[in-house]
Amino acid sequence: MKYAFFLGCVIPTKYPQFEAVARKSLPKVGVELVDVEGFSCCPEPWNFKSYNIMAWLTIAARNLAIAEEAGLDILTLCSGCFATLAEAHHILEDKPELKEEVNKRLSKIGKKYNGTISAKHVVQVLRDDVGVEQIKKSVTRPLENIRVGVHYGCHLLKPSETLRVDDPADPRILETIIKPLGAEVIPYAERLSCCTGACQDEEMIFKFRYNKLQSLEEAQVDCMTLVCPACFEAFDLGQVMLNRKLEKKFNIPTLYYVQLLGLAQGLKGEEVGVTRHKVRSPALLEKLN
Amino acid sequence: MPKIDLDFKKKLTRVEYADFLSYCYQCGACVGDCPSAKLSPAFNPREIVLRVLLGLAEPLLKKDSIIWQCTTCYTCQEVCPQGVRPIEVITALKNIISAQGMLPDGISASVGIIKDTGRVVLVSEAINKRRTEQGLTELKPVPMDELNKIL
Numbered sequence: 398m399k400y401a402f403f404l405g406c407v408i409p410t411k412y413p414q415f416e417a418v419a420r421k422s423l424p425k426v427g428v429e430l431v432d433v434e435g436f437s438c439c440p441e442p443w444n445f446k447s448y449n450i451m452a453w454l455t456i457a458a459r460n461l462a463i464a465e466e467a468g469l470d471i472l473t474l475c476s477g478c479f480a481t482l483a484e485a486h487h488i489l490e491d492k493p494e495l496k497e498e499v500n501k502r503l504s505k506i507g508k509k510y511n512g513t514i515s516a517k518h519v520v521q522v523l524r525d526d527v528g529v530e531q532i533k534k535s536v537t538r539p540l541e542n543i544r545v546g547v548h549y550g551c552h553l554l555k556p557s558e559t560l561r562v563d564d565p566a567d568p569r570i571l572e573t574i575i576k577p578l579g580a581e582v583i584p585y586a587e588r589l590s591c592c593t594g595a596c597q598d599e600e601m602i603f604k605f606r607y608n609k610l611q612s613l614e615e616a617q618v619d620c621m622t623l624v625c626p627a628c629f630e631a632f633d634l635g636q637v638m639l640n641r642k643l644e645k646k647f648n649i650p651t652l653y654y655v656q657l658l659g660l661a662q663g664l665k666g667e668e669v670g671v672t673r674h675k676v677r678s679p680a681l682l683e684k685l686n
Numbered sequence: 687m688p689k690i691d692l693d694f695k696k697k698l699t700r701v702e703y704a705d706f707l708s709y710c711y712q713c714g715a716c717v718g719d720c721p722s723a724k725l726s727p728a729f730n731p732r733e734i735v736l737r738v739l740l741g742l743a744e745p746l747l748k749k750d751s752i753i754w755q756c757t758t759c760y761t762c763q764e765v766c767p768q769g770v771r772p773i774e775v776i777t778a779l780k781n782i783i784s785a786q787g788m789l790p791d792g793i794s795a796s797v798g799i800i801k802d803t804g805r806v807v808l809v810s811e812a813i814n815k816r817r818t819e820q821g822l823t824e825l826k827p828v829p830m831d832e833l834n835k836i837l
Contacts, residue, residue: 409817409825410807417820437804437828441796443758445806447780448789448797450701455836492702502836555760556771565764591721597754597790601725605757670820 398526400472401464402430403482403516406438407626408474414670415474415626418659419519425535425662426527433467436460439481442552443595446481451498457485458499462510471516474655476625480552480560482516487559518553520624520654521562523574532577537663539579543684545657546583546618546649547571548609550628551591565589571654575622578661585616592631603642606635610647619681620650622657629653633675650678660685691741697782698738704778709768710735716762716772722755729755731762731772738775746779749788753779801837804828 408415423430438445439457446453461482464471473479489496490512500509523532554565563570568589572582593605610632613621623629632651640646656669666672666682699705716731717723723730729752737743746753753776762772783789789797800806805828807813814824 406805406807409822410805410809410813413813413817413820413822417822420822434826435829435832437833438800438806440800441806444793444796445800446777447793448784450777450781452837456833459832459836488702495702505835506832551757551759551761556763565761591757591759593721593757595758596722596756597792598726601722601755604725605721 398427398522399429399431399469400517400522401433401467401469403436403439403460403464403471403473403478405473405475405478405626406441407477407630412626412629412653412670414673415653415655418653418664418669419474419655421664422535422655422659422662423519426523426531428472428522428527430472431467431469433463433469435463439473439475439478441477442481442484443477453481454485454488454495455499455502457481458489458510459503459506459508461486461489461514461516462503462508464516465510465514466508470514472519472522473516474519474624474626474653476518476550476552477627479516479518484556484559486512486514486516518562518624520553520570520574524570529573529577532574532658535658536578536661538661540657540661540685541579543580543681544583544617544619545575545580545652546585546613546616546621547575547588548592548621548623548628548632549589550623550625553624571622571624574654575657578657580657580661583616583618585612585618587612592625592628592635594627594631602635603639606631606639607643610636610639610649613649614647618649619684620652620678622652622654624654637675648676648678650674650676650681688742689744691744694741694743695739698775698778701774701778701781703771703774706768706770707735707738707775710739710770711768712736713767715765715767716770719761719765721759721761722757726752726755728752731756731776734779735770735772735775738779743779747783747786747788749783749790751779751783754790801833802830804830804833
């Protein structure tokens with residue numbers, strides 16, 4: 398299973414620990430990550446799409462064309478990159494006149510997107526292409542006694558008509574790929590709520606994040622896990638900022654799914670970069686090591 | 687008297703995926719599940735679509751417009767029985783604000799970084815050092831000549 402590894406912007410710059418652990422843990426389940434040159438920002442589906450939809454679509458099409466030239470489907474760790482690339486692919490297939498217009502622009506740099514590849518989020522690759530059995534086989538140290546609260550975020554699942562990953566009202570994909578790692582997935586009230594990455598109102602952002610963290614705390618999780626760097630920033634750095642405003646202090650460490658995978662495959666907490674996070678929990682590290 | 691722009695609707699019906707707004711029958715399903723509407727009663731996707739339909743969208747077309755409270759979570763699109771896609775209506779409105787040079791400062795800065803460097807985060811020496819420490823290669827610059835030609 399070979400994929401063009403689409404790094405995006407935020408993971409390789411702010412959170413390279415996720416990229417590093419992906420490069421170690423994904424080959425162990427049969428995924429080969431190919432580095433293809435020339436990719437740019439996907440571009441991100443909040444601010445850049447607000448700026449100009451056509452510019453957003455054109456840059457996305459250039460990225461898709463680069464992977465297509467290499468003859469590979471795209472694998473990305475980021476829900477934002479996934480949403481942009483999968484949605485752009487869908488739009489170009491759905492609207493031939495837009496595809497023509499975009500390809501006219503791409504012809505200026507000798508590129509063309511034919512629409513023969515797909516962009517996949519790593520969790521989709523793990524569920525659909527790798528499979529639960531293969532994940533289970535790679536586990537050398539099951540994460541027993543680890544209570545995980547799952548955060549789906551929005552752009553992995555919605556718009557479901559376009560992305561077709563899972564039912565956004567009752568998704569199961571993360572539970573499906575966490576179970577073989579041996580960890581216990583704990584349900585909590587705010588499981589499907591948003592990280593508020595794109596909202597521009599600070600008061601609202603704090604309230605959203607407070608509700609989520611409060612709900613996780615009540616569910617007595619050891620950590621939360623998620624699959625998007627924007628969501629990670631919202632609940633790691635965001636939790637520190639929220640704590641500064643509050644009387645009480647939340648201490649809910651946030652782990653990227655691939656970090657959980659790496660840990661279950663025998664890597665130590667330091668090796669998957671947990672110690673680089675803002676919110677740390679000695680109790681969790683002890684449980685993990 | 688509020689300013690009524692009778693042709694405003696046409697601006698949006700020409701935008702791909704924002705062009706279903708005439709199907710809206712104002713049921714409010716989009717409001718019930720909207721996370722922003724729960725915290726800020728002034729943010730109301732049903733009302734935003736209605737304002738566009740009636741040509742009363744002017745108050746929405748500002749740097750500090752209520753539409754920037756949208757989290758772009760797409761829940762409104764999931765629950766709409768008419769396939770209206772309120773979020774695409776909101777994105778189209780944001781594009782109009784953008785064309786008038788009135789994007790909020792944070793968003794404008796973020797867009798500027800992408801237009802200048804091809805990435806949404808500026809790559810510094812410190813970043814490449816942190817990458818090398820973790821056994822990763824340094825990030826190469828994005829071919830900006832290509833991006834500039836297609837934009």
